[in-house]
Amino acid sequence: MGSNTLSVLPDANRKLQPDKKRLLTSQADCYFAFIRAAIITALCTLFSASLYAAQWQSSVISSVLWSASSHNFKQQNYQFTVEPEFILRFDNNAKLTALGRLRSIGLDALSPEGVTDKAYSPFSKPLFIGNSSELELREFYVEFPSDNFYFTLGKQQVVWGKADGLKVLDIVNPQSYREFILEDFDDSRIPQWLANIESNFRGWDTQFLWIPDQSYHILATDDALYTPTSPLMLPQSQAGVSSVEVKPFKRPARTLMDSDVGLRLSRFWRGWDLTLNYLYQYDNFALLYQRRSLTSHGLHVEIEPQYRRTHVLGGSFSNAFDHWVLRGELAYFSNRYFLAEGPSTSNGLAKGEEISYVIGLDWAGLENTLISGQLFQSVVLNRQSATIRDKTDSTVSLLVNHTLLNDTIELRFVCLANTNIGDGLVRLRASYEWQDNLKTWISNDTYYGSREGIFGQFDNNDRLTLGIEMGFE
């Protein structure tokens, strides 16, 4: 994404007017006071309490993957993961949770390092060991109730929304696309250091989020298995371009002023689960600003990945009617940047607004079976110029889940299909629980459709997976 000028960008380094400066300073003071209070409260809560219980649990997950395309079928990868979890409980209801992950991967094209690691904040970045392993503190947070408040402070995941497999409001934490969307969201979500404060106000459950940790979506880098190539995601090479230079990521650097903040109000009203959500965040996808210049060798293109803020305003709902559950979520994004069509636009991007929504219908009329369909649509509003993507982009999904033998066997079919491009992904999975803490599974992921599509771009990366998971307590 990109162009010759940066005229649409506000100058991050411009001089602030004195009164605005004063305002920001007072806002920063408020932030500092708030953080101080929260940290002091957390420390007082922890140190004034006695430890009365400690729990340790761990999971070991191992999987082998085979890839298949129209040309070959070969072993792609093996993966070994250890996830230890520690919980300390104190006698004043405070709880400290630590969750780690050590992951070793036996294929360079999926190596942990083969990602846009500059998108991690320095505080959240995993430790890469060689080019095949990573060690990460996934979550580390303290929880404690205090009067009408419930505090969760530390590195954690926050999940909003009611959609399955498609994200509209589940955007608080960024995500790793190292394996595109094949990893479970619980594993691919990137936990962040944040303050999560919940309370109840006049019948509404409120959740306030303050997220100083600036991590963004992680994408697979060049030559990795799931490196994006679709023109919907990356600028394509053009005739006459002699060289392309990708500049370092330009990251927001101000800890306080570049923080994300969020607010969610939720309540149960006449059978409806309702939420109202607001998030002021940096869009988790880097915008690929392009700058073109003519050199003696031809056209030179500089790509400078940057992050831009957006307001997100949305809500969600769900209710049950007989055998049916209706659910949905909607979000409006005030500032979005899309890859522009044609070389005429200055920086390769077209600014606009976006509305995304999901409507889902679950049916559970058959015993131990769930059938769920979803329609996801994203609509671009007020585009400044034509975009590569269509104004309205639609994806439909179907999930069929069936359990047998008292939930020891689970069969799952998932299909995601983009109706604009005609590409999609079909996922099949069967799992068997041998014992309380021993489960095996076999799964198949098949992409289809045009290489220009979000799913079709990985048409050569169909895969078969065998996995085993053991738990220890």
Place this chain on the structure above:
Amino acid sequence: MKQTHLIIVLISIFALPVLAQNLTDSNVNGLPTGEEIAAHINSRDEGKAVSRKLKIEMRDRSGKIRQRETMSYRKYFAKEKRTVIFYLAPKNIKDTAFLTYDYNDPDLADDQWLYLPALRKVRRISASDRGDYFLGTDMTYEDIKLETRVSTADFNFQTIGTCNAKGKPGLKIEGIPKTQEIARELGYSKTQSCVDNEIWMVRTSQFWDIKDNLLKTVTINDIEKIQGIWTQKNIEVENHKTGHSTGLTFSEVDYRSSVADGIFNTNAMKRGL
């Protein structure tokens, strides 16, 4: 005259089953009616709120045993009953939580939610799924919700005699679903229960599936008075169709400590214990 005889005969034909039922129901040697027994069961003191640990043991036909440990809370908000169950172990199901709001008004469907830690999302569940088996056990969602009570909104109860459960004399009642739709929803065409009429608790129950085959037997092996309230400590459920069985053992039962209202909502399900 002939016409009068015909009317009498017709009335006799149509009224006979009703008369027979009434005879079976209310006056099997002067026993209380099924509805009276059901009312006694449902008016038994359960405490305003309770917290307890529940250990679930699931055994399959081949002898394989799976175990779950949960913590559950129940509380009455006026006549509305709210129940939440948190799974504590094993690791692969830990943090799963189930919440139900059971309304006193029979015209109002229950509201139910399930928190799935793998998704980190609370999923709304249709109350019409109440005949589905609850997380691999031999209890349905409806069984879990009712606990020791019986549903007079779904069944017509009649007394069919006396019974003996583990040496305790009792009254035997039969429940027939009020409609075919309810029968299909619950998965039961008939139930028969032996009720201890000293403490008005069900000691054993049998359930027949909608094809009228014996489906499962529920036996309450251990009943104890805790803090003044008769409490079931162990329940065994045997599924005759699958050969699978489930044992439920309650411990640390506490009716006196307060249970916070805030634990019965979807945010508390996500936070877990």
